[in-house]
Amino acid sequence: xxxxxxxxxxxxxxxxxxxxxxxxxxxxxxxxxxxxxxxxxxxxxxxxxxxxxxxxxxxxxxxxxxxxxxxxxxxxxxxxxxxxxxxxxxxxxxxxxxxxxxxxxxxxxxxxxxxxxxxxxxxxxxxxxxxxxxxxxxxxxxxxxxxxxxxxxxxxxxxxxxxxxxxxxxxxxxxxxxxxxxxxxxxxxxxxxxxxxxxxxxxxxxxxxxxxxxxxxxxxxxxxxxxxxxxxxxxxxxxxxxxxxxxxxxxxxxxxxxxxxxxxxxxxxxxxxxxxxxxxxxxxxxxxxxxxxxxxxxxxxxxxxxxxxxxxxxxxxxxxxxxxxxxxxxxxxxxxxxxxxxxxxxxxxxxxxxxxxxxxxxxxxxxxxxxxxxxxxxxxxxxxxxxxxxxxxxxxxxxxxxxxxxxxxxxxxxxxxxxxxxxxxxxxxxxxxxxxxxxxxxxxxxxxxxxxxxxxxxxxxxxxxxxxxxxxxxxxxxxxxxxxxxxxxxxxxxxxxxxxxxxxxxxxxxxxxxxxxxxxxxxxxxxxxxxxxxxxxxxxxxxxxxxxxxxxxxxxxxxxxxxxx
Numbered sequence: 001x002x003x004x005x006x007x008x009x010x011x012x013x014x015x016x017x018x019x020x021x022x023x024x025x026x027x028x029x030x031x032x033x034x035x036x037x038x039x040x041x042x043x044x045x046x047x048x049x050x051x052x053x054x055x056x057x058x059x060x061x062x063x064x065x066x067x068x069x070x071x072x073x074x075x076x077x078x079x080x081x082x083x084x085x086x087x088x089x090x091x092x093x094x095x096x097x098x099x100x101x102x103x104x105x106x107x108x109x110x111x112x113x114x115x116x117x118x119x120x121x122x123x124x125x126x127x128x129x130x131x132x133x134x135x136x137x138x139x140x141x142x143x144x145x146x147x148x149x150x151x152x153x154x155x156x157x158x159x160x161x162x163x164x165x166x167x168x169x170x171x172x173x174x175x176x177x178x179x180x181x182x183x184x185x186x187x188x189x190x191x192x193x194x195x196x197x198x199x200x201x202x203x204x205x206x207x208x209x210x211x212x213x214x215x216x217x218x219x220x221x222x223x224x225x226x227x228x229x230x231x232x233x234x235x236x237x238x239x240x241x242x243x244x245x246x247x248x249x250x251x252x253x254x255x256x257x258x259x260x261x262x263x264x265x266x267x268x269x270x271x272x273x274x275x276x277x278x279x280x281x282x283x284x285x286x287x288x289x290x291x292x293x294x295x296x297x298x299x300x301x302x303x304x305x306x307x308x309x310x311x312x313x314x315x316x317x318x319x320x321x322x323x324x325x326x327x328x329x330x331x332x333x334x335x336x337x338x339x340x341x342x343x344x345x346x347x348x349x350x351x352x353x354x355x356x357x358x359x360x361x362x363x364x365x366x367x368x369x370x371x372x373x374x375x376x377x378x379x380x381x382x383x384x385x386x387x388x389x390x391x392x393x394x395x396x397x398x399x400x401x402x403x404x405x406x407x408x409x410x411x412x413x414x415x416x417x418x419x420x421x422x423x424x425x426x427x428x429x430x431x432x433x434x435x436x437x438x439x440x441x442x443x444x445x446x447x448x449x450x451x452x453x454x455x456x457x458x459x460x461x462x463x464x465x466x467x468x469x470x471x472x473x474x475x476x477x478x479x480x481x482x483x484x485x486x487x488x489x490x491x492x493x494x495x496x497x498x499x500x501x502x503x504x505x506x507x508x509x510x511x512x513x514x515x516x517x518x519x520x521x522x523x524x525x526x527x528x529x530x531x532x533x534x535x536x537x538x539x540x541x542x543x544x545x546x547x548x549x550x551x552x553x554x555x556x557x558x559x560x561x562x563x564x565x
Contacts (some may be wrong), residue, residue, distance in 0.1 A: 001486075006254040006280060007200070007325055008485055009047035011093065011367040012040055015333045016051050016075055017061065018425045019370060021437035023516045028082040028425070030071070034087055039454070041091045043373060043465070044472030047254075048088070048363075049201050051333060052098040053081070056131045059170040060390065061423075063098070063203060064105040068188045073154055076197075085196040097150050097192060100201035102117070102207045103171040103183060110184075111172050115158045124178045127164035129213060130344050132157070143215045145225035149394045152223070152230075166230055168390070176208040178238050189247040199254030202279070205240060205271075206259040209233035231260055232267055240271065240278040247279075255279045262286040265319035273324045281327050281365065283374060287312040288335050291342065297379070297409055299416050304342055306497050306517050313500070317363060317489045326364035330355065330372065336421045337371070340378035344519065347554045348375060352464035353538035354556035357501055358515045360471050361558060371426055371450060372466040374457050379424050382417040388443050392418040429455035464537065470536060479536065480560075483509045498522060499551070511535065512559045516551040524549045529561040 013139045016471035020032030030053065040048065055070040062072065071077050088095050104111055113502035119225045129141035140153040141162055154169045155163040164173045174181050189200065227559035240257075248255040257271055257279045272279045285539055290309040320326050330338045343351040352375040379386070384407075387393050392414050399410035415421075420443065427449040428435030448451075456462035475484050487506040495501065498518045502513040512529060517523055526547050534543070540555035548559065 001322070003486075004280070004325075005094075005252075006047065006365055007366055008476075010044050010475060011047040011049060011327075011365055012043070012045040012455075013049045013329075013332060013367055013369045015228055015423055016053050017371060017435070018423050018441060020428070021428060021439075024438050025074075026437050026439045027074050028443045029074065030076040030084050031437055033079070033086050037084075037091055037093060038089055041093060042458075042467055042469070044476060045368070046094070046201040046476075047094045047198075048369065049096045049256075049563055050098075052100060052203075054100075057105055057170065059105070060168050061171065064103070064107075064108045064168060064171045065100050066105040067109075068100075069191060070565075082195065084396055086227055089196070094254075095196075095199035096256070097197055098201040098202055098206075099189060099192075099202045100220070101174070101176075101202060101257075102204040103165065103167060103173045104173055107172045111404070112129065112233055114172075115156050115163070117338065118159055118161070119202045125184075125493055125557070126172045127175045128159070128161050129153070129164070131162055142213050143219070144229050145221065145223035147225065148391060149398070156548070157457050164210070167204075173207075176235075179319065182239060182242060186243065186246045188195075193247070193251045193253060197253075199248075199280075201283075202255060203258040204293050205257035205261075205279070208239050209235040214554060227260065231261065237270060239279065240408065244278050249277075254281075256281045256283060259387065260284050265315060269319070269324055273350055276324075279440055281325050283329065285335075286315075291338075291500045293341070293416055297412060299340065299412070300328060302416075304517050306500060307494075310500055311515075312492050313362070314494075317491070321363075321489065326362075326565070327368040328359050328364040328366050329369065330359055331422065332367075332369050333422050334419050334426045336417060337376055338369070339375045340416075340421065344554060345377065347519065348550075349462065350538055350540045350554035350556075351550065352468040354517070354540075354554045355517050356464070356468055356471055357513060357536065357556040357558060358517075361467075361484060361504065362502070362510070363485075363504070365489065366472070366475070368468065369422065371422075373465050374427065374454055375452055375464045376427060376448065377448060377452065378415070378421040379418075379444065381411060381418070381420075384411060384414075385432050386444060387414070387418060387420055389419040389423070392420055427453040429453050467536075467538060473564060474558075476535065480509055480511060482506060487511075491495070499524060510561050510563070512561045514541075514549065514551070514557050514559070516540075516553065517556045522551045522552055522555075526564075528559075528564050529559075532560040532562055534558075535560055 018026050019028040021028050022031035036363040053075040054065045055072045056062045075309050110122050110125045113120050113296040114126050115145035131138040140151050144152045152166045154165050163440050165171050207230050214227050216224045230328040259282045268282050273281045280511040290305045424446050425436035425441045430450040434445045457465035483506045486506040490503040492501050535558040537557045539554035541557040544549045545548050
């Protein structure tokens with residue numbers, strides 16, 4: 001296996017609107033990220049993924065790009081980006097940006113030209129189709145649904161045709177069959193790498209091809225959503241290989257793609273296997289929902305499905321063991337907060353530390369989502385007007401209008417899964433607006449900021465923040481560094497539905513990682529192993545004797561062990 005710089009990195013995802021506001025407008029910006037670089041360095045971060053900061057109307061928080069070569073004025077300008085890159089590199093922090101390939105904004109010059117005339121040279125930059133006449137009424141070319149609800153087709157009054165948009169109405173899909181589109185997006189990638197960034201997180205990379213335009217049959221929905229119509233189709237790999245050949249490989253950059261909810265190992269390896277010649281890694285999401293969130297009406301009833309979580313970890317760690325490299329991340333800007341989803345507020349420190357140990361001692365590159373390192377939680381939504389996220393609003397309306405749910409129950413259900421949970425401003429201290437800004441922020445601050453904030457944890461040796469720092473120090477500079485980064489991974493005690501335990505091994509060390517995912521006090525026997533030393537603990541584990549551990553609720557421990565022969 002060839003070792004790459006990004007295999008040895010510790011990543012951190014920044015949602016720029018919510019990280020730090022430097023100019024008192026209530027919105028995070030590039031200068032705010034610059035100011036917090038020393039903080040990230042102290043935590044142990046040496047790779048940051050910054051969400052989209054391109055010029056945008058912000059219909060979908062920046063993923064609707066109006067100009068790929070311009071920074072949106074909300075965040076600053078291109079000079080701010082240059083300073084950010086320079087100062088980050090001085091601190092040995094690399095930067096990757098979102099590379100939005102599937103679509104643009106409907107305000108992008110390409111689309112403005114494309115809709116102006118059916119003969120325009122940019123017409124074929126997008127996916128246009130004529131409507132169908134049914135009972136003397138013009139309808140969409142197909143009945144395909146959009147990820148954001150409704151049809152994936154939008155009628156255009158200017159050119160009297162339909163354009164495809166699998167997300168927002170204001171985000172028309174690019175036509176990757178057109179070589180000019182591919183050439184244009186190659187130039188975008190090269191331009192940013194020449195500016196000095198170190199790679200890309202590639203948004204919706206699996207959606208670059210479309211199936212033939214035929215209706216989905218036998219559906220009860222008016223606009224059924226069928227991923228197979230525009231996800232992981234064969235031609236996508238030709239497009240990504242071209243990007244690798246022309247953009248990624250020549251620049252030794254990181255290219256990490258988003259390939260959908262629960263891809264198979266075979267599908268993921270086709271993108272990011274060592275011999276795929278496409279991507280460095282892929283983000284996947286099947287470990288994000290290993291609980292009963294879709295079956296309950298009260299977040300107090302959330303329960304982790306430990307066996308299902310083990311199955312997911314086993315699938316990916318074994319499937320990629322010698323064939324590719326994995327990212328290690330719990331959740332991101334599109335999912336609930338980790339502590340509200342898998343943690344337990346009654347055992348705040350213990351569960352926060354345990355979840356960090358469980359994930360970031362595995363084989364792969366960590367990607368912490370901002371605020372995770374202090375245990376930020378979901379926002380306590382009290383009314384639908386608290387939502388900013390378009391998908392949360394649509395889901396609430398769907399529950400009320402289509403499913404006839406009680407409004408209060410619909411609000412709770414939408415709240416538990418809302419993308420806004422992850423997007424509330426970063427909680428830096430206990431000052432007004434959590435130290436994120438000096439003015440009212442674009443999105444409400446979680447009211448628990450007075451108790452949960454960076455300032456209260458950064459100098460506390462027993463805090464969740466310090467535990468993250470210690471984990472990353474082990475990965476970056478301890479004698480176990482090679483074992484943690486490159487060692488093998490082996491799940492043990494699979495049938496145990498309360499504990500997740502695994503081994504990390506190489507020729508020098510064996511590390512045993514044990515995590516209690518319950519509120520119970522559990523005794524765990526170590527008949528097969530002799531404890532050499534306790535490497536790291538969340539202080540909720542006691543070594544009773546050399547063969548038994550007493551795990552308090554959410555106890556977690558890393559041990560150097562030898563096999564008991």
